[in-house]
Amino acid sequence: xxxxxxxxxxxxxxxxxxxxxxxxxxxxxxxxxxxxxxxxxxxxxxxxxxxxxxxxxxxxxxxxxxxxxxxxxxxxxxxxxxxxxxxxxxxxxxxxxxxxxxxxxxxxxxxxxxxxxxxxxxxxxxxxxxxxxxxxxxxxxxxxxxxxxxxxxxxxxxxxxxxxxxxxxxxxxxxxxxxxxxxxxxxxxxxxxxxxxxxxxxxxxxxxxxxxxxxxxxxxxxxxxxxxxxxxxxxxxxxxxxxxxxxxxxxxxxxxxxxxxxxxxxxxxxxxxxxxxxxxxxxxxxxxxxxxxxxxxxxxxxxxxxxxxxxxxxxxxxxxxxxxxxxxxxxxxxxxxxxxxxxxxxxxxxxxxxxxxxxxxxxxxxxxxxxxxxxxxxxxxxxxxxxxxxxxxxxxxxxxxxxxxxxxxxxxx
Numbered sequence: 001x002x003x004x005x006x007x008x009x010x011x012x013x014x015x016x017x018x019x020x021x022x023x024x025x026x027x028x029x030x031x032x033x034x035x036x037x038x039x040x041x042x043x044x045x046x047x048x049x050x051x052x053x054x055x056x057x058x059x060x061x062x063x064x065x066x067x068x069x070x071x072x073x074x075x076x077x078x079x080x081x082x083x084x085x086x087x088x089x090x091x092x093x094x095x096x097x098x099x100x101x102x103x104x105x106x107x108x109x110x111x112x113x114x115x116x117x118x119x120x121x122x123x124x125x126x127x128x129x130x131x132x133x134x135x136x137x138x139x140x141x142x143x144x145x146x147x148x149x150x151x152x153x154x155x156x157x158x159x160x161x162x163x164x165x166x167x168x169x170x171x172x173x174x175x176x177x178x179x180x181x182x183x184x185x186x187x188x189x190x191x192x193x194x195x196x197x198x199x200x201x202x203x204x205x206x207x208x209x210x211x212x213x214x215x216x217x218x219x220x221x222x223x224x225x226x227x228x229x230x231x232x233x234x235x236x237x238x239x240x241x242x243x244x245x246x247x248x249x250x251x252x253x254x255x256x257x258x259x260x261x262x263x264x265x266x267x268x269x270x271x272x273x274x275x276x277x278x279x280x281x282x283x284x285x286x287x288x289x290x291x292x293x294x295x296x297x298x299x300x301x302x303x304x305x306x307x308x309x310x311x312x313x314x315x316x317x318x319x320x321x322x323x324x325x326x327x328x329x330x331x332x333x334x335x336x337x338x339x340x341x342x343x344x345x346x347x348x349x350x351x352x353x354x355x356x357x358x359x360x361x362x363x364x365x366x367x368x369x370x371x372x373x374x375x376x377x378x379x380x381x382x383x384x385x386x387x388x389x390x391x392x393x394x395x396x397x398x399x400x401x402x403x404x405x406x407x408x409x410x411x412x413x
Contacts, residue, residue, distance in 0.1 A: 014038035022082035023048030059292040079103040109133040118142040118197040152184040164242035170255040170281015175359040190215040191246035197255030235268040242274040250336025255283040288358030288387040295395040319344035351394035365399040367401040
């Protein structure tokens with residue numbers, strides 16, 4: 001048999017009787033795969049590996065504890081041989097052929113009436129690869145296709161409209177490489193992308209024009225004092241598009257559940273009968289400081305951190321240099337926040353870093369202290385999007401000036 005005389009197809013075995021002859025590891029893998037397809041599996045083997053025994057004890061397969069007999073083929077729609085004895089496998093295959101039953105002969109792929117491809121599933125897409133009877137080659141090719149699907153290199157978008165759903169995807173801090181694999185997969189499936197201003201904008205350029213099969217992009221980004229859409233309008237958009245049968249990706253910056261109102265959107269979708277999936281993202285509260293070489297915890301400096309917005313009251317947060325405070329969306333109220341922390345007992349020499357547009361080519365780091373940061377930020381024109389870090393961990397940053405950095409600080413303390 002060669003690749004050119006194959007007719008690729010997919011069998012629907014749900015509720016159909018299939019026969020596995022053999023009880024070893026190969027037989028166990030094939031039995032499990034057939035079970036996953038919904039088949040009624042009978043295993044014929046005098047002895048069986050632990051995985052086959054487990055399936056039998058759980059009532060998932062019927063195990064006939066003896067050697068193969070011709071009558072075992074009665075009623076079977078499909079047969080898999082895996083005895084490890086070529087003569088037995090050949091006999092099963094020949095007798096199945098006489099009865100016009102498709103049979104995979106594990107001992108002799110060249111004469112086998114059917115081949116089992118290397119398979120994998122990505123959502124509702126099944127990848128099956130035959131490679132001239134070479135299973136390792138087939139697996140390598142299958143893995144490469146799956147990787148391309150999961151990373152958005154191959155299109156997953158449906159062409160036949162189905163049931164709509166929403167995915168709240170955390171896009172990470174901005175760099176297109178910092179979105180999760182699951183997030184990439186969902187973008188490749190999307191009919192509609194509801195995009196934030198702070199999400200990984202470069203990914204939108206990779207999606208393609210709607211006229212050429214790419215998804216529609218609905219911009220709902222928020223900027224201080226200039227909202228493209230209110231939160232209520234965003235909620236309505238998600239539900240409306242999903243109820244129209246679309247796969248909707250709500251692409252957010254950072255993580256949708258860290259000061260991203262993802263919980264509100266998920267609740268609204270579920271309340272209106274729309275299936276919703278939440279895909280975590282790399283939160284900017286931790287990753288943007290890291291872009292400036294600042295760990296939010298560091299042995300000998302800080303063992304905990306708090307995340308808040310610049311709009312929140314800071315009265316309840318620990319006010320100590322050894323407890324890191326991370327402020328999101330805090331530029332507009334920087335002066336008030338600095339004054340509030342000084343009033344709570346944080347010294348004017350407490351280090352402060354502002355990281356603008358982290359993980360992008362336009363990243364800029366401004367470092368000062370609680371006593372100087374407001375004037376420094378004003379002098380260079382600091383603007384959102386930015387993350388503010390307050391505490392001794394700022395001293396670790398390679399951007400820290402000599403009067404703030406401490407050469408003695410290291411992970412060996």
